[in-house]
Amino acid sequence: MDKFIRRFTEDERVKYVNEALEYGSNILVAKKYDLHPSLLSRWISNYRRYGKTLAPKEQIEKDIIPNYKKEYKKIKKELEEKDLEIKILRDLLKKKNLL
Incomplete structure (x- = not known):
């Protein structure tokens, strides 16, 4: 065929x-x-x-990301920083509520 x-x-x-x-x-x-x-x-x-x-x-x-591994690492780092910021803010709120 x-x-x-x-x-x-x-x-x-x-x-x-x-x-x-x-x-x-x-x-x-x-x-x-x-x-x-x-x-x-x-x-x-x-x-x-x-x-x-x-x-x-x-x-x-x-539309294609030329270096997706580099972009992934960058975004992962930003996410980790945001998570840390959230943890710090939560700790501050707890301390403020205890006062």
Whole structure:
């Protein structure tokens, strides 16, 4: 069984998206054009978000955290500092209530 990849132009994708939005059923439109429903849903989502059926590459790259380990350590440290601050404030409240 040979696999082949179907390619769609932006105009074709927009046509399918508009039809799905008009009919209110992704599944019916997907079946009509022999598309996977999740593919059509992704096109619709991108069309609503970016005005195109494919997400712009620069937006995808911008969403990725380049050094997630460094970012994780930074956030973990901030959280530990906040926890310490909360403990100190609770101790102060206890001492104040005892006076």
